Structures are given as C-alpha cells and as structure tokens.
Amino acid sequence: MESPTEILPGVLFYSYLSKEKKEKPCIWNHHTIILQVSGSLTLETAGQHISVEGSEILLIGKNQLGTLIKTPVTGGNYETIVISLQEDALRKIALEEKYQADRKYTGLSNMLIPFNDFLKGYFQSVIPYARKSGTEMTDELGILKMKEGVKLLLHAQPELMNLLFDFSQPCKIDLEKFMLNNFRFNIPVRQFAQLTGRSLAGFKRDFKKIFRLPPRQWLLDKRLAEAKYLIGTKKMKPSDIYLDLGFQSLPHFSRTFKIKFGVPPNRIVSDMES
Missing domain, CATH: 1.10.10.60 (Homeodomain-like)
Known part of the structure; x- marks a missing residue:
C-alpha cells in the first residue's frame, strides 16, 4: 500500500510507506488531525517547521499551504492516520454539543497535541480500522470516531474551541x-x-x-x-x-x-x- 487509502470518504485516510517521500504542495481546506503511528512526518509551511514522531498527534489548521516529508522508521515503515475535520461535520457537532467560538483564535496554526491517557486510548482504537482498510467501519461509526477525536482535542487544549468552531468567512489577508x-x-x-x-x-x-x-x-x-x-x-x-x-x-x-x-x-x- 504505497499511497493514502481512503477509509471513510473525505474523512479518514491511512498511509503506509516503505521509503521516504516528499509530497507535492498540500492545501488544507479543513482542519486536520494526523495520528503518527510509526516513522516521522515533517510539516513545512511558510511560518512553521514541525517534526512528528511515532505515537504523536499533529493538528493542522485549515486554509494553509505546505509540504510533507514522510520518512519510515529505520528498518521499518511509515504509517499514519489522517482525519479531516470537514466544516459541515464540525457545524453539526457545534449544534449537538452547543460549542461556540467566543473570540478570535490567535494561537499557532499547527501544533503537536500533548498526549494523555484519553488520546492514547483513542489513538489505539482507530488503528485497527485503518489497517483493515476500513472494512468494518460504517459511515456512522466513522463520524462518531471523528466526534470523539474533537472532544478529546478540546479536553487536552480547551483554547482550540476558538480555532475549530470559528465558521466566519476568511477575511482578506495581507x-x-x-x-x-x-x-x-x-x-x-x-x-x-x-x-x-x-x-x-x-x-x-x-x-x-x-x-x-x-x-x-x-x-x-x-x-x-x-x-x-x-x-x-x-x-x-x-x-x-x-x-x-x-x-x-x-x-x-x-x-x-x-x-x-x-x-x-x-x-x-x-x-x-x-
């Protein structure tokens, strides 16, 4: 499996590589969670350079350009799970959970999420579905896993409420x-x-x-x-x-x-x- 496999259309992806690969320019139209299973991932944007190792979680903010360098672990492989937090799904979560941004987010666009026991358990629960190419994952279960991931992100870093649930249209930037x-x-x-x-x-x-x-x-x-x-x-x-x-x-x-x-x-x- 040398290219990303779509586990749940538009939401959950699985990537497995045996040799280093540098992706062409990527555009993230949606907030994205990357669960690094093995190997390392390097994200490069105009303002940030972040390296992600096995068993780490990266959050990439929406409306960005960047490149990814994927490197297998020495003597092993590269393995990652990508969860796209599409805006329609986030809007639905906001309505169900009464989530609302109360101020403009001013933090980093991309960040490593501090690991805790809850995120560790979540991490381990997603891996089997990805490795089996989603054969046992229904659309309903996939959305539930995404919703669980969002809640755990907010539990780890509550300030992300203002990043994930800001649905205002992008204003003109410099x-x-x-x-x-x-x-x-x-x-x-x-x-x-x-x-x-x-x-x-x-x-x-x-x-x-x-x-x-x-x-x-x-x-x-x-x-x-x-x-x-x-x-x-x-x-x-x-x-x-x-x-x-x-x-x-x-x-x-x-x-x-x-x-x-x-x-x-x-x-x-x-x-x-x-």
Missing part, C-alpha cells in the same frame, strides 16, 4: 506578505485567491496593484530569481531546488531558466567555480 512567503508553492492562481480571502477577479486586481504584473508572470519571475540566488550564491544544485520552487521537472526548469537568464542553471555553477 496579499503581499502572503505571496512573498508562499510563492514557491505550485498551485493554481484561483487557490492563491481563495487562501487570501478573495474572489479570483479581486485577487488579480489587488495583485496587479501591488506587484505591477499578472500573478503567473510574477510567480515565474520570482521563482527564477530565487533559483538564481540559490544556485549562484548558496551554491545549491539545480536538481536539489527545482521541485521546491514549483517546477514540475528538471528539464522544464532548465529551459525556463535559460530563456530568462541566457544560460542554463548548471552554467552558473560552472562560472562560480571557475
């Missing part, structure tokens, strides 16, 4: 700051618009006012400028950076770089070393 922090991620422009709290038309309009260029042109120029800096100044290899800068293949990166700067990226390395 577009310039967001783009300068996240230009490396290769996602459609419409998703950049969504993450900054704008319609596509509003995003393009605001973007051009700030950067004086259309989004796609600015993104390409910014990524290539960053590549030139990393290769020429930091002496990094093109093969080590092209994926992290949003290019899908090394040949594509090399061609685009040459069109922009007149020389292929490996020529800059040679010039620096000569």
Whole structure:
C-alpha cells in the first residue's frame, strides 16, 4: 500500500510507506488531525517547521499551504492516520454539543497535541480500522470516531474551541506578505485567491496593484530569481531546488531558466567555480 487509502470518504485516510517521500504542495481546506503511528512526518509551511514522531498527534489548521516529508522508521515503515475535520461535520457537532467560538483564535496554526491517557486510548482504537482498510467501519461509526477525536482535542487544549468552531468567512489577508512567503508553492492562481480571502477577479486586481504584473508572470519571475540566488550564491544544485520552487521537472526548469537568464542553471555553477 504505497499511497493514502481512503477509509471513510473525505474523512479518514491511512498511509503506509516503505521509503521516504516528499509530497507535492498540500492545501488544507479543513482542519486536520494526523495520528503518527510509526516513522516521522515533517510539516513545512511558510511560518512553521514541525517534526512528528511515532505515537504523536499533529493538528493542522485549515486554509494553509505546505509540504510533507514522510520518512519510515529505520528498518521499518511509515504509517499514519489522517482525519479531516470537514466544516459541515464540525457545524453539526457545534449544534449537538452547543460549542461556540467566543473570540478570535490567535494561537499557532499547527501544533503537536500533548498526549494523555484519553488520546492514547483513542489513538489505539482507530488503528485497527485503518489497517483493515476500513472494512468494518460504517459511515456512522466513522463520524462518531471523528466526534470523539474533537472532544478529546478540546479536553487536552480547551483554547482550540476558538480555532475549530470559528465558521466566519476568511477575511482578506495581507496579499503581499502572503505571496512573498508562499510563492514557491505550485498551485493554481484561483487557490492563491481563495487562501487570501478573495474572489479570483479581486485577487488579480489587488495583485496587479501591488506587484505591477499578472500573478503567473510574477510567480515565474520570482521563482527564477530565487533559483538564481540559490544556485549562484548558496551554491545549491539545480536538481536539489527545482521541485521546491514549483517546477514540475528538471528539464522544464532548465529551459525556463535559460530563456530568462541566457544560460542554463548548471552554467552558473560552472562560472562560480571557475
């Protein structure tokens, strides 16, 4: 099983790997709980770098961009369970339990959840369903397990009430700051618009006012400028950076770089070393 398996559609996922894997840019549209069974997971966003080891729990906040590096334990495998806290389900829980955010959440977007006996028991109760690919899990049971997980998160960290149950629409955020922090991620422009709290038309309009260029042109120029800096100044290899800068293949990166700067990226390395 070398790719995530959907145990409960849209809610519960199971991942098992035997070798290290770096995921393409991920977009978390919903709050997400990650139960790390074995191996390690590294989350990288514009503002945070978090490592999760076996038997640890990570909460990832919604409306974010990032990458994941999945590493099997030495001599073993990588195993994780992912629970997506979809907003419709959280709204239903809020109605049933009378949960309500009473202020704006100001804490970290992503965090390790302190382990306790209740979470440990919950952790162990979910693993068998995941390993059996959900053959014994009904939709009703899956929702109950998600609800149990939410309650235990609140028991461990009550302040998460204001993160999980804030259903207000995302407001416009600082577009310039967001783009300068996240230009490396290769996602459609419409998703950049969504993450900054704008319609596509509003995003393009605001973007051009700030950067004086259309989004796609600015993104390409910014990524290539960053590549030139990393290769020429930091002496990094093109093969080590092209994926992290949003290019899908090394040949594509090399061609685009040459069109922009007149020389292929490996020529800059040679010039620096000569």
